[in-house]
Amino acid sequence: MPTSSAEAAAAGPAARRTPLLVLEGLTAGYGGDPIVSDVSLAVGEGEVVAVIGANGAGKSTLLKAVTGRLAPMRGRVILAGRDTTHRSGHQLARMGIGYVPQTRDVFDTLTVTENLEMGGFLLPKADRRRRVTAVLAIFPQLQSMPERRALRLSGGERKMVALARALMLEPRVLILDEPTANLSPDLSRSVLREQVRRLADAGTAILLVEQKAFEALEIADWAHVLVAGRSVTEGPGPVLASRPDIREVFLGREAV
Ligand SMILES: Nc1ncnc2c1ncn2[C@@H]1O[C@H](COP(=O)(O)OP(=O)(O)O)[C@@H](O)[C@H]1O
Ligand SMILES: [Mg+2]
Structure with a gap:
């Protein structure tokens, strides 16, 4: 999959909001082995930023490293200009980060x-x-x-x-791990459009990870594609959704 920094630059950053949550080169894993490598992204107030990727790509690991459940090996997490990289989940909750884990929610x-x-x-x-x-x-x-x-x-x-x-x-940043897991396609769309998008429109910064790539891209102001723990391409959600290489990777897999 080609990277699209030129395309992304042409399509979007001018319209992006001031970042509230920033990940800089975040690397994290278990027992010293990185699962997520060098991920950088930014989420502004009122934005939905999606990270899409197949099962096992490292999406949940990334979110655990952002929310204080897993100590990052390298890189930084910055909330409203403050370094929060090694804060605990409770400290982050007090600072305005809300987290909905994939299971046991x-x-x-x-x-x-x-x-x-x-x-x-x-x-x-x-x-x-x-x-x-x-x-x-x-x-x-x-x-x-x-x-x-x-x-x-x-x-x-x-x-x-x-x-x-x-x-x-009343979190300023909401971090959602596959909110549509186990839901029907109709219900998935409704959760994303009527709840996730609406919360962002009311001002919350939302970092959303999803395996349901196209449903997530539809509502995402910006999105990253995570492959084997690396962000290999990024751009506005609808722009990524219309790219043939991305359709092939995700629809190809779903069609098998
Ligand atoms: N607690 C853990 N200990 C060791 N390896 C783990 C742990 N949790 C996840 N992994 C491994 O990390 C990889 C990415 O998992 P995960 O972040 O859950 O991916 P995703 O959420 O994208 O499906 C997988 O290979 C998984 O087996
Ligand atoms: Mg997961």
């Missing part, structure tokens, strides 16, 4: 409201209650089932709870 035995309260663990009790009300207002479907346990929710409703939980602390 809600507590099955807790109700919708209890899950949201867990997401607001850093807040004083009264604020937590107010925030639960505010967050439920963003997800009308959840508003009618505050006492339902997560294990009785549909896949789409669970994802809403996971997103809602991450919103409890």
